[in-house]
Amino acid sequence: MTCPPPAQIPALELLGFGECGWGATLIWGLGNSIVIALGAYALGFAIGICGAFGKLYGGPIAKDLLGVYTTIVRAVPELVLILILFYAFTGLLNDVLLAWGYDRIQISPIITGIVVLGVVQGAYQTEVLRGGILAVPAGQIEAARAMGMPSGVVARRIILPLMTANALPGLANLWLNATKDTALLAVIGFSELTKATYQASATTKAFFVFYPAAMCLYLLISLTSTFLIGRIEKWARRGQRDVRG
Amino acid sequence: MKKIVLAAVAALAFSSSAFADPLKFGVAAEPYPPFTSPDASGNWVGWEVDFLGAICKQAALDCVITPTAWDGLIPALTSGQIDVIMSSMSITAERAKTIDFSDHYYNTPAMIVATKGSGLKPTPEGLAGKIIGVQVSTTHEAYAQKYFAPTAAEIKTYQTLDEQNQDLAAGRIDAGMADSIALDAFLSSDAGKACCESEGNVQDDPEILGQGVGFGLRKGDPLKDKLNAAIKAIRADGTYAAITAKYFKSDIYGSDK
Numbered sequence: 066m067t068c069p070p071p072a073q074i075p076a077l078e079l080l081g082f083g084e085c086g087w088g089a090t091l092i093w094g095l096g097n098s099i100v101i102a103l104g105a106y107a108l109g110f111a112i113g114i115c116g117a118f119g120k121l122y123g124g125p126i127a128k129d130l131l132g133v134y135t136t137i138v139r140a141v142p143e144l145v146l147i148l149i150l151f152y153a154f155t156g157l158l159n160d161v162l163l164a165w166g167y168d169r170i171q172i173s174p175i176i177t178g179i180v181v182l183g184v185v186q187g188a189y190q191t192e193v194l195r196g197g198i199l200a201v202p203a204g205q206i207e208a209a210r211a212m213g214m215p216s217g218v219v220a221r222r223i224i225l226p227l228m229t230a231n232a233l234p235g236l237a238n239l240w241l242n243a244t245k246d247t248a249l250l251a252v253i254g255f256s257e258l259t260k261a262t263y264q265a266s267a268t269t270k271a272f273f274v275f276y277p278a279a280m281c282l283y284l285l286i287s288l289t290s291t292f293l294i295g296r297i298e299k300w301a302r303r304g305q306r307d308v309r310g
Numbered sequence: 311m312k313k314i315v316l317a318a319v320a321a322l323a324f325s326s327s328a329f330a331d332p333l334k335f336g337v338a339a340e341p342y343p344p345f346t347s348p349d350a351s352g353n354w355v356g357w358e359v360d361f362l363g364a365i366c367k368q369a370a371l372d373c374v375i376t377p378t379a380w381d382g383l384i385p386a387l388t389s390g391q392i393d394v395i396m397s398s399m400s401i402t403a404e405r406a407k408t409i410d411f412s413d414h415y416y417n418t419p420a421m422i423v424a425t426k427g428s429g430l431k432p433t434p435e436g437l438a439g440k441i442i443g444v445q446v447s448t449t450h451e452a453y454a455q456k457y458f459a460p461t462a463a464e465i466k467t468y469q470t471l472d473e474q475n476q477d478l479a480a481g482r483i484d485a486g487m488a489d490s491i492a493l494d495a496f497l498s499s500d501a502g503k504a505c506c507e508s509e510g511n512v513q514d515d516p517e518i519l520g521q522g523v524g525f526g527l528r529k530g531d532p533l534k535d536k537l538n539a540a541i542k543a544i545r546a547d548g549t550y551a552a553i554t555a556k557y558f559k560s561d562i563y564g565s566d567k
Contacts, residue, residue: 068350072500087350152382156389169390171334254339254379256352264348267341267472270501 071269079265079274087265087275094261095282097175098247101257104179106243109186110236116191117198118220131191138188144249146185151177151253174255182246189239197232198224230301237294244286258282332372333533335362336392338380340470344495344557345398348377357557361415362396364549369540380469381447384408387526394533395526398489400449402520410529412537414522417564419511420450421490423478423497426505430485432512434461440484441466443474450487453518458487471496479505487512491562522564 068074068085082088116135119127138146151174159169201224209223248259256264262279266272337354341347345358354375366373375396378386383399386392387409401411422432430436438461444451446467454465468474471488475496478486486493490511496502527534544550545563554562 085350090348090350090352093352148382151391152385152389155391156385159390171391252379253382254377256339256377260339264339264341265350267470268343268347268349270499 071271074269076271076274079269079271080278087261087269090256090261090265091258091275091278091282094256094258095286097255098244098257098259099286101175101178101182101247101250102240102244105182105186105246106240108179108183109190109239109243112183112187113190113194116187117194120191120195121198122216135188135191138185139192143182143185143246144252147177147181147249147253150181174250174253177253178247178250178255178257182243182249185246186239186243189242190236193235193239194228194232196235197228200231201227230298230305233294233298233301237290237298240290240294241287244290245283332374333366333394334376334392335373335394335396336376336378336383336386338383338397339377340380340472342398342471342492345492346396357553357562358396358398360553360556361544361550364544364553365537365540368543368549369536371536380445384526387528393528393531394537398492398523399526400520401522401524402449402452403517404452405526408529410527410531410534412525412527412534413541414524414564415541416562417522418489418491418562419514420453420487420519421493421511422485422487422509423475423493423506424485424509425478425481426507428484428509430509432510434458436509437462437485439463441482443468443477443483443486445469445471445474445488448488449519450489453512453515454487456515456518457512475502475506485509491558 071079074085078086080086080088080091116131120131120135123131151172155170155172162169205223205227206219209219214222247257250257251260251263254260258279262275266275269275337346337358342356344356346354346356349355354377359375362373362375365371376392378392380397383392383395383397384405387395395409398416399405401414405411422430422437424430430440434457437458440462441464442454442458442462443466444454446469451465451467454462459465466477466483468477471492474483474486474488477483479501490508493508497506497508525534525537527537550563551561
């Protein structure tokens with residue numbers, strides 16, 4: 066492969082998909098970022114739903130454990146959690162596996178990313194969803210119980226539909242955070258959008274070509290998300306009166 | 311039918327684990343030309359990549375390159391994320407406490423660069439009162455801390471040599487210290503030609519600067535003998551010289567130790 070020195074390649078060609086362009090690398094990085102954000106958000110949502118119900122309706126032990134989880138995770142920076150899980154935790158796990166006579170395992174950076182960011186998202190989503198549930202008028206829940214609904218049905222048919230609209234703005238914030246938290250995975254050498262941009266610009270020295278391009282890609286994620294979230298919120302608030310007059 | 315599919319999936323899963331996984335060679339994810347850097351299509355290229363190709367062919371090993379953050383290479387090796395470090399890592403006593411090293415496969419002196427006409431000397435006196443840039447957790451950082459820190463204004467550390475060079479060109483540091491080959495590549499680039507010049511190599515200190523660059527391995531890994539034999543073999547049959555000639559004007563192997 067013979068590319069001219071990067072300084073002689075026009076900016077558009079550097080960003081293109083040709084033999085000497087880094088477009089494919091950037092798009093690949095963007096894809097990785099989105100996959101991790103989606104995975105982490107989904108995992109976080111599952112944790113969040115369980116956590117919120119557990120904190121409100123669980124037994125004393127479940128409540129305490131969840132309290133410890135949300136406190137610790139929200140206190141430690143994501144960056145530190147990523148480093149702990151990727152290096153310290155896998156090292157420990159492999160030592161145990163070797164001691165028991167198994168082979169060492171390798172945890173792929175993408176799984177690490179999804180799990181760590183998912184655990185972090187879970188803690189924040191627990192609190193957002195808990196707030197959403199608390200904002201459901203108590204009378205609605207009492208009425209449902211008075212009708213003889215078991216608690217599973219109350220959760221599914223009364224609480225979840227009513228809390229969705231309350232929780233959505235907070236959840237939307239967390240989604241936008243998740244898309245940008247993926248950039249933290251650059252520290253373990255994982256090629257998501259930020260790392261791909263860095264590699265492209267460090268190799269070609271065209272920093273002012275690639276970083277604005279990455280900025281546009283992140284902006285694109287945000288704009289698409291905002292549009293979709295707007296639609297979802299409209300759907301969740303259907304039938305509610307707009308009280309702004 | 312479902313059972314047959316399940317059995318087939320299980321057979322596939324087990325048979326794939328029966329084959330040896332390819333060996334993961336960790337390189338720093340930050341470009342370090344001309345030894346390791348990604349090209350536009352995401353492949354890794356450079357002297358070390360070609361060298362690795364020759365080594366793996368010689369030793370009949372199945373190798374893949376796994377980019378890992380430079381300062382996370384040793385933890386990644388000891389925690390089992392990668393199997394071998396191949397990232398221009400110098401063999402030092404400090405690192406040898408944690409990991410094993412193969413024989414060295416190249417050895418080049420450390421050099422000081424500064425802005426043109428600065429008149430600095432690569433000695434503690436010549437750099438007194440100056441701000442010196444080095445890459446973090448490298449032998450050069452250890453050297454600068456020992457020899458230059460007492461008299462210099464500040465030792466500034468960078469994640470990558472690229473950032474260090476950028477700051478030198480921008481005038482945020484007075485001098486930079488790094489491997490002479492890597493700095494030569496910078497000095498012959500347009501940005502390097504415009505701003506900077508070599509001030510000469512520093513006085514060697516094998517205890518800190520190490521005995522050249524080798525593969526890093528987990529303690530007691532039997533792979534070490536295989537890699538050493540392969541290095542010897544490609545030195546002897548001329549493959550090493552052919553690869554080196556592609557990138558450098560002179561041999562970079564250094565002396566046998």
